[in-house]
Amino acid sequence: MRFLIFALIIYIAYRVLKSRLGSFQQGGEDQDETSLQNTELIQDPQCGTYFLRQRGIGARIKGREVYFCSENCRDDYLKEHRHD
Numbered sequence: 249m250r251f252l253i254f255a256l257i258i259y260i261a262y263r264v265l266k267s268r269l270g271s272f273q274q275g276g277e278d279q280d281e282t283s284l285q286n287t288e289l290i291q292d293p294q295c296g297t298y299f300l301r302q303r304g305i306g307a308r309i310k311g312r313e314v315y316f317c318s319e320n321c322r323d324d325y326l327k328e329h330r331h332d
């Protein structure tokens with residue numbers, strides 16, 4: 249049992265050090281495309297609220313991915329634009 253706890257502590261320490269060293273090596277200048285998309289603020293087409301893309305509710309509309317701040321906004325938008 250002690251061995252498992254010790255192994256878990258070493259693993260957690262490894263992950264913490266790896267993440268800190270990784271961000272130090274990048275220096276914040278070489279952000280990849282995925283990282284930029286995760287911090288991108290976008291506007292809800294229904295209510296106008298700005299939110300992080302990663303927190304949005306996506307919907308494919310006319311072949312284009314559109315993001316909404318909530319399921320309610322998505323549903324309202326789809327109801328209003330059903331015949332477009």
